[in-house]
Amino acid sequence: MKIKVKRYTVPLVGEKNTFFKEKSTKAALAKFIVNTNKFSMGKWCAKFEEAFAILQGRKHCVLFNSGGSANLALIQALQNLGRLKKGDAIGFSALTWSTNVMPILQLGFEAIPIDCRKETLNVDADCAIKHLETHKCKAFFVTNVLGLTGDLDKLKKLCQKKSITLIEDNCESLGTELPAGKAGNFGTASTFSFFVAHHLSTIEGGMVATDDHELMEMLKIVRANGWDRNLHPDRQSHWRAKHGIASDFHAHYAFYDLGYNLRPTEITGFLGHHQLPHLEKSIARREKIFHKIQKTVRDNSHFIPLEHGHIKRVSSFALPFIVKTPKLRNIYLKKFEAAGVETRPIIAGNMIRQPFFKKYSSKKHELPETDMLHHCGFYCGNNPDYTDAQIAIIIACIK
Ligand SMILES: Cc1ncc(COP(=O)(O)O)c(C=O)c1O
Incomplete structure (x- = not known):
């Protein structure tokens, strides 16, 4: 039996378009695929990370295979670093995406919903802090909803004052700017999604942006099985020495902390780098x-x-x-x-x-x-x- 799919005149996601500048992007992608010898994470992912960090105004960016993966990796990295401990309460914007909340539950935290104002679709700093304090939250994973935000500057200041780690899910707000700075630059780290219909599409893809060097390193460990292969050689030596791993033979297969395989492919890196100028x-x-x-x-x-x-x-x-x-x-x-x-x-x-x-x-x-x-x-x-x-x-x- 044939399933009938309704065709909308104004669809949610462009039916023809996966990318902004569809035709030239597809042509560039085809050429890239024919000519490259490497599809697994490599130089194009690194180039996209560097270019995105400059654009966003952050020191470090770590590319993932989706925005949901970026969210999961961020919470896992904070847990691995001991900045969040199993059982801690973490606040989240009640208007958000499933994979903003799911890692909070999956990793053994208590998930505390924070009400969003109907006029802004986002949380109000004063009201959020009151509830975060009532529930003794150690962190707040705020979502910047649909390109809009709450009073992020105030939220940042209040979180700092109360020692609550602020992290931002900026998957829907790449490019939004407040007088005090870009959305995604108020928290310790922020996540982005490059799924089709987002501001920038790599088909699937996500990013974490941060100025925190230690967190960036842990995100790279979490992204790739828990090993150190994507770290700077000096840092690889540090991890190997810390755990008494003397030979390269064993070092290549040493897993230092909890991780997953959340790596993007070179296609993600190439597309991100190619789409950025548009x-x-x-x-x-x-x-x-x-x-x-x-x-x-x-x-x-x-x-x-x-x-x-x-x-x-x-x-x-x-x-x-x-x-x-x-x-x-x-x-x-x-x-x-x-x-x-x-x-x-x-x-x-x-x-x-x-x-x-x-x-x-x-x-x-x-x-x-x-x-x-x-x-x-x-x-x-x-x-x-x-x-x-x-x-x-x-x-x-x-x-
Ligand atoms: C607020 C928010 N967070 C996270 C995600 C997950 O991103 P992805 O679909 O790339 O996994 C989405 C998806 O649209 C989202 O809207």
């Missing part, structure tokens, strides 16, 4: 579409307008809408569907309503604002390749 144009186009849509939203009293005045540059990931009641959401979802515009919940709604969370966390939490977003929010895509006609269709739906 990123600025892609962000600028997404930003323009976002502001155009927000202008229309502000004129319709069914909608709650988004607050983004505190953000210097919104590197929009998707176009979120919050209406005042669940009934209104049904009406608008039908309107969008009839116009051929694909929609979905805001990320995945309130994470604590997900079956996996209920299974592994029994504590009760009140999250009124995230619940409101769960019942009254939705989003459609924002794609730099959208035509004016496609944008006009979205605008017609919200007028």
Whole structure:
């Protein structure tokens, strides 16, 4: 039996496009594949890491095979370094992706959801700190949602004051800038995703950015089986001496701490490096579409307008809408569907309503604002390749 797939006029993910500048990227990729002799992690991954670190303004970047892997590796690395201990409570933004929360549970921590404001989709620093303190959280894995953020500067200062390690899931906000700096540069480390439809696509891929040298080294150990092969020779000597491994014969197969195989391929590195020069144009186009849509939203009293005045540059990931009641959401979802515009919940709604969370966390939490977003929010895509006609269709739906 043939399964019918609905074709949308305005799909969430570009149906034709995996990459911004699709045609030239595919041609470059084909040439790379024909000419390279090495596909496993190597010089192209390193080149992409270096270029991304410069772009983001961070000292170190470590490339992974997905954003979810970057999240897992970051929590594992902090645990390996003893900065987080099994049983510690870790806060997370209740509006996030599954693989932001899952490593917290998988690695034996207590996962504490923090409510997200309906006007910003993100946490509010004062409110977050209050809950982080109540639950004695040792770390906060904040998510910068859909290219928007909360008051990250204040959050950073408050976390520092209370000795809470702040880490950022910036998988949806590459390029977003606040007056105090780029999203992804407020925490000890931040993660990025390069999955299709993200600001930069390597098909699959992820990154951790940090200024912390010790953490960078541990991330490399975690990424590749727990061994030292991707460390600087001086550091390999350090690890080998520390564990009394004298011969190269054994050193090549010495596993120093808990890890996985989360390595990217050279295809990831090549694509990332190739896409990077196009990123600025892609962000600028997404930003323009976002502001155009927000202008229309502000004129319709069914909608709650988004607050983004505190953000210097919104590197929009998707176009979120919050209406005042669940009934209104049904009406608008039908309107969008009839116009051929694909929609979905805001990320995945309130994470604590997900079956996996209920299974592994029994504590009760009140999250009124995230619940409101769960019942009254939705989003459609924002794609730099959208035509004016496609944008006009979205605008017609919200007028
Ligand atoms: C906030 C957030 N974190 C993590 C991820 C996981 O990224 P990936 O799909 O590359 O594993 C996503 C995916 O879209 C995301 O939205």
